[in-house]
Amino acid sequence: MAKRTKAPSVAQQLRLPAGPVELASIDPRATPGFNGDKQAGKAALAGLDPTVSELQELLYAHGRTGGHQRLLLVVQGMDTAGKGGVLRHAVGLLDPQGVRIKAFKAPTPDERKRGFLWRIRNALPAAGEVGVFDRSHYEDVLVARVNKLARPDVIERRYDAINKFEQELVDSECTVIKVMLHISSDEQKARLMERLDRPDKHWKYNPGDVDERAKWGDYQRAYEIALERCNTDAAPWYVVPADRKWYRNLAVTHLLIEHLKGMKLTWPPADFDVKLEKKRLAAT
Secondary structure: OOOOOOOOOHHHHHEOOOOOOOHHHOOOOOOOOOOOOHHHHHHHHHHOHHHHHHHHHHHHHHHHOOOOOEEEEEEEEOOOOOHHHHHHHOHHHOOHHHEEEEEOOOOOHHHHHOOOOHHHHOOOOOOOOEEEEEOOOOHHHHHHHHOOOOOHHHHHHHHHHHHHHHHHHHHOOEEEEEEEEEOOHHHHHHHHHHHHHOHHHHHHOOOHHHHHHOOHHHHHHHHHHHHHHOOOOOOOEEEEEOOOHHHHHHHHHHHHHHHHHHOOOOOOOOOOOHHHHHHHHHOO
């Protein structure tokens, strides 16, 4: 009898292979690891709630009892790719007590003086926490490259600095999940138009988004370089097709679950006499 092979996990299917990167070859409407439709995808996401909640609680308990493990989720993507949606629907399944979210905007003049990783280090999760970066240190090799905010030799050095920094994180028991939300140009255009068509979404629209959209090709190339140069064994990249919002949220949740399981955490033992405490409580 032929041995049945185990189907690859969602993480295995989304993990970017080593070597040159061509984003145009990755279908932004694909649903790797899931064969259902939108309704089934939303139901599947809801069904993961108990699992991800328990795993996060294990991590939180681990940190509260002297453990050092933590998790950092880095979310990158073009405008409208769904970084906010991931925070609401995937990260939103987690207990906020154990989550530290940081949305990085353009660096302040003071931050620019301190090196591009200074503000990143100050926002890292503590032991037992799940940290989430809405944009990250990668802006300094993406936006900076496209808009020529730094010299080419400076940007070139940043790739190696990022790899060294992420290796240090992993060596300090921080699991790093780097997600690139891969959206198509047509889908971005449709989402921006929706913001203009709906008064309740006007607040989300920024005229500058159209200016940045005009640099689509430059941004895609900047992403390809960053993905290729910083795709390490310690901190690999996961490219999540993002044209289907429901799949995007489901995929990121699976990545969280698979990496939390990979920590192989167990419930910390009691540091008191359980039997004695039961007797004391029963006597009250």
